[in-house]
Amino acid sequence: MQKTILVTGGAGHIGSHIIEELVKDPNNKVISLDNYFTGRPENQIDGAEYRTGHTKDINDLVPETPDIVYHLGEYARVAPSFDDVSKVYDMNILGTFSVVEFCRQRQVKKFVYAASSTKFAANGNGRHQNPYSFSKAVNVDLINNYGIWYKLPYAICYFYNAFGPRENGTGPYATLIAKFEQSYLNGKAFPVVKPGTQKRNFTYVKDLARGMILVAQKGHGDGYALDNLNEYSITEIANAFGGPIEYVEGYPGRTESGNAPNKAREELGWQTTVDIIDYIKEFVASHPR
Ligand SMILES: NC(=O)c1ccc[n+]([C@@H]2O[C@H](COP(=O)([O-])OP(=O)(O)OC[C@H]3O[C@@H](n4cnc5c(N)ncnc54)[C@H](O)[C@@H]3O)[C@@H](O)[C@H]2O)c1
Numbered sequence: 001m002q003k004t005i006l007v008t009g010g011a012g013h014i015g016s017h018i019i020e021e022l023v024k025d026p027n028n029k030v031i032s033l034d035n036y037f038t039g040r041p042e043n044q045i046d047g048a049e050y051r052t053g054h055t056k057d058i059n060d061l062v063p064e065t066p067d068i069v070y071h072l073g074e075y076a077r078v079a080p081s082f083d084d085v086s087k088v089y090d091m092n093i094l095g096t097f098s099v100v101e102f103c104r105q106r107q108v109k110k111f112v113y114a115a116s117s118t119k120f121a122a123n124g125n126g127r128h129q130n131p132y133s134f135s136k137a138v139n140v141d142l143i144n145n146y147g148i149w150y151k152l153p154y155a156i157c158y159f160y161n162a163f164g165p166r167e168n169g170t171g172p173y174a175t176l177i178a179k180f181e182q183s184y185l186n187g188k189a190f191p192v193v194k195p196g197t198q199k200r201n202f203t204y205v206k207d208l209a210r211g212m213i214l215v216a217q218k219g220h221g222d223g224y225a226l227d228n229l230n231e232y233s234i235t236e237i238a239n240a241f242g243g244p245i246e247y248v249e250g251y252p253g254r255t256e257s258g259n260a261p262n263k264a265r266e267e268l269g270w271q272t273t274v275d276i277i278d279y280i281k282e283f284v285a286s287h288p289r
Helices: 013-022 055-061 085-106 117-124 131-150 176-185 205-218 234-241 263-268 276-286
Strands: 003-008 028-034 049-052 068-071 110-116 154-159 190-193 221-226 245-248
Touching: 003 013, 013 028, 013 205, 028 055, 055 085, 068 085, 068 205, 085 110, 085 131, 110 117, 110 131, 110 205, 117 131, 117 154, 131 154, 131 221, 154 205, 176 190, 176 234, 176 276, 190 234, 205 221, 205 263, 221 263, 234 245, 234 276
Parallel strands: 003 028, 003 068, 028 049, 068 110, 110 154, 154 221, 190 245
Antiparallel strands: none
């Protein structure tokens, strides 16, 4: 039987990998809704249908009733969110409210949210550290309450720093590993925000995509952290590329990840397959300087 699946943010980094997996099943009709704020046409996957627009307008842009909604279409950067607070409010708070309401009104069978692990930092107070983390944590509260108030069928995944193919390495919204690949290729120093000891659980994007699809199939409620258990500091990451490092001023984000609920491993047996240091070693070996 054909399933209609909506992926918001389908032209983004992680969304494109979810779509790549979903279109492998010929019974899936996959629709992306993306406003191309950070999404890119080159991330589009053959076999999916791409619609351009803000999630606030989801009702008009998606006349179909999807069976499953994967919601990734949000402003997705920590450090620049201080300067972009109104964009964060518009794209994440207003946009996500519309998506959640859409799912309630259309009686979508499963709503899956790409939450941020940043809320677990600072002893569970990470939501107060920057506008992005705040918006993501507020949306988790909203979705959990829709589960209570309206019995919305939902599951919440927590992502950790994604790396892997189609990561964006240029412009103001570039992400770390792709930026460092550019530094490496251009023979430049690696800019590490001080102190450089801040650690991250870099997680391979295809592991995240597989995890989110598994959670959509079998998960219920909050608590599906999708993290590589190996943590590395930003200095260790720059050194894995071979340096040299230039320490810079900036917003380091959280210092640690914090403890997140682990239902993806415990209930569903999800595991990661690629470690960031091995990935960097392979990149360096295949791009000799
Ligand atoms: N990358 C990570 O490490 C990470 C960590 C935690 C959570 N997440 C979450 O996962 C999701 C995907 O992140 P990503 O790394 O692929 O980022 P991304 O920027 O590559 O993807 C986000 C996509 O959503 C689109 N978008 C943003 N706001 C929108 C709106 N209001 N309406 C329609 N489209 C909109 C963007 O154009 C982009 O294509 C985001 O919700 C992000 O908060 C990512």
